Amino acid sequence: MTGEWSIQDLARAAGTTSRTLRHYGQLGLLAPSRVGSNGYRYYDQESLVRLQRILLLRELGLGLPAIADVLHGQRDTAAALRTHLELLEQERQRIARQIASVRTTLHKTEGGEQLMAEEAFDGFDHRQYEGEVVQRWGRDAWDHGNRWWAALGPDGQAAHQAEHEAIAAGLGQAATAGADPASDDVQALVARHHRWVSASWTPDAEAYVNLGQMYVDDPRFAANYDQYAEGAAFFIRDAMKVYAERNLASAP
Amino acid sequence: MTGEWSIQDLARAAGTTSRTLRHYGQLGLLAPSRVGSNGYRYYDQESLVRLQRILLLRELGLGLPAIADVLHGQRDTAAALRTHLELLEQERQRIARQIASVRTTLHKTEGGEQLMAEEAFDGFDHRQYEGEVVQRWGRDAWDHGNRWWAALGPDGQAAHQAEHEAIAAGLGQAATAGADPASDDVQALVARHHRWVSASWTPDAEAYVNLGQMYVDDPRFAANYDQYAEGAAFFIRDAMKVYAERNLASAP
DNA sequence: GTAGGAGTTGACGCTGCGTCAATGTCCAGC
DNA sequence: GCTGGACATTGACGCAGCGTCAACTCCTAC
The missing domain is CATH 1.10.490.50 (Antibiotic binding domain of TipA-like multidrug resistance regulators)
Structure with missing residues (x-):
């Protein structure tokens, strides 16, 4: 068994950086399983699992203090996620309102003629998906769709x-x-x-x-x-x- | 004419704080029209108009450096807004994806124990393959795997x-x-x-x-x-x- | 003269690390 | 035994946009 990893080993294994691990250590999120007499940090299997939990929750957008609550058992994961979900919903509304405002302002400040070409399908950028559409349905479909859209x-x-x-x-x-x-x-x-x-x-x-x-x-x-x-x-x-x-x- | 306002006057008139005005002054966004020999800042009508532009753009979510470009005439407003709109769209997509992920995770963790039964190993249904696993690697392997999975x-x-x-x-x-x-x-x-x-x-x-x-x-x-x-x-x-x-x- | 309200210039704090900087350790080769 | 290079440590700044003290100075009214 590879019972012990250095900080870099663990960082690479989990796809993060050693700086992040030390940061987590400082916040009490992830302590090394052992610290050498030279001050080196060493981690074990359990650390990896714990780290992956942390990284998963971070990808979902949770803050480090919230993650700490979950890890320390002061809050269960589902509750933390539900709270977080509400924040995300609010954030989404805020962004949506801002988008609407920016569009309105744009229409005011300019004629707004080129605008429509760029904001096809509420946020879907046509060009961004060109490759994918062509791959899945063929070049003709793409061209046809574009002509139709322009003709509207x-x-x-x-x-x-x-x-x-x-x-x-x-x-x-x-x-x-x-x-x-x-x-x-x-x-x-x-x-x-x-x-x-x-x-x-x-x-x-x-x-x-x-x-x-x-x-x-x-x-x-x-x-x-x-x-x-x-x-x-x-x-x-x-x-x-x-x-x-x-x-x-x-x-x- | 009320030709000149103190920093508090202007802040109240525009619905912001004096700290913000001094911050903008420091960044070169909004200079006082006059500075008294005692160091006091004084603003005029033009300042108010300029400040309102700044605050409008900030409400739309633009960063201060971007606003500076616009105010200094290095970029026209419409262009800045279009760029910003793209950022906002991306942000919205990001949030939407995060919301979807959090919901998925919530369903999984709330299901909790059903999870492993239902979609172990990237959508693999454990139970579906029980017979196969037992046949190939024996009953012990299957039990061991299940206990390990549950323990995670x-x-x-x-x-x-x-x-x-x-x-x-x-x-x-x-x-x-x-x-x-x-x-x-x-x-x-x-x-x-x-x-x-x-x-x-x-x-x-x-x-x-x-x-x-x-x-x-x-x-x-x-x-x-x-x-x-x-x-x-x-x-x-x-x-x-x-x-x-x-x-x-x-x-x- | 003094109280107190408004002004000033710093400087820290918040989020989550990236990014030096200065310095100590480990291991391999000569 | 020495040296070089990789890797480790702690410490501290930086970022965005101000909010929020702190420590002083100024102005006005009584």
């Missing part, structure tokens, strides 16, 4: 985005309210969603179901829908599946 | 998975970049992988090589690694073989 014009683009936001918000509310994905109200929203999608591309039953699944599987989409309600992505996927089975034809 | 606790389990993802992602990148499986960088990652495996079971050279081969032969593992890069499973197997030959003892 600024107002059309804004309307298109607004329609999507309205649909997503409605579905998010339904999900929160515990509605049945197969209910008439929900299905009416899905019908709107299908029309919305069909503006650029008409999916058949399978394609539409797959699209719904992607809303769940791709964290970028999931994050986008889940901001309206927790678990909204799952709800939407289910509702889309029902819609497809009832209303869409399968490919021959 | 929710966070430890999450950390363990996270570590594996980090390693696999790193190896996937190396594979994509066309790295040599025997190179130092890759071997360092494999060393991490070996430590990761050793958390529950310490393989000797042969066992480790066989494990690597299984990553290629078993489509479930292969698919798991190949999601990071095409052909990653082969690359990892080769790197593991080199590592075993260099660093691990053979069974007697």
Whole structure:
């Protein structure tokens, strides 16, 4: 067994730096399992596990004092995460408001004509995903999508985005309210969603179901829908599946 | 005309504090229109307008250096805002992803004990493979593995998975970049992988090589690694073989 | 003359480390 | 036994944007 590691060993193993480990030691988050007579810090297996817990919680955005509470058993992980989640929600609202304000200001200060080209799909940067889209659906799909988007014009683009936001918000509310994905109200929203999608591309039953699944599987989409309600992505996927089975034809 | 205001007057008029005004003065953002022989700062109408611009941009989230560029005419407002908007969009995405991650983690830790049963080892369902594991390595191995996994606790389990993802992602990148499986960088990652495996079971050279081969032969593992890069499973197997030959003892 | 309200210039604090700086240790080679 | 290089230590500054003392000075009113 490799029973003992130097500070660098541990840092590399966990993908962090020795400075960070000493910082954690200073805060009482992670003490070395042994300190040599020369002052060198040594760590063991248990340290690694503990460190990985710390790093995981940090990736989730928790502050070091909050992590200390969890590690010292003064707070259980779930409670800390729930508190943190609330902070994150607030932060998200704050950012969203700022974005809205900046956009408004931009429209005022300039004509705002180039703007729309740049902020396609509420935060989705078209160009950023070019490679991915081309890889998954081919160059033609990309070009077609771009021409269609350009042809909409600024107002059309804004309307298109607004329609999507309205649909997503409605579905998010339904999900929160515990509605049945197969209910008439929900299905009416899905019908709107299908029309919305069909503006650029008409999916058949399978394609539409797959699209719904992607809303769940791709964290970028999931994050986008889940901001309206927790678990909204799952709800939407289910509702889309029902819609497809009832209303869409399968490919021959 | 109220031609001149003291620092408090201006601060109150603009809804900020005198400390802030002195800070802005220090950064060259807003100089007093006049400074008395006693050192007192005095401001005029123009100062107020300028201050309001500063405060507006700050509410939008711009940093003071960026505001300085705008005020000094080195950048026009619209450009600065567009740049800033991109930052905000990224920030929003980051927060959204964090929220999604925290929610996922919460579901896992709240499920707590169901976790290991449901999605041990990167989405592998333990129970689903019980028969197979018992058949290949015996009942003791299965029980030992289960006890070890349970002993990790929710966070430890999450950390363990996270570590594996980090390693696999790193190896996937190396594979994509066309790295040599025997190179130092890759071997360092494999060393991490070996430590990761050793958390529950310490393989000797042969066992480790066989494990690597299984990553290629078993489509479930292969698919798991190949999601990071095409052909990653082969690359990892080769790197593991080199590592075993260099660093691990053979069974007697 | 004095109280007290407003002004001044420092300087520390907060978050989570990165990044020197100055200096001590360990190990391998000559 | 000496030397070089890698790695270790503690200590301290830096960052963003001010809030918040602290220690003094100034002005105004009574």
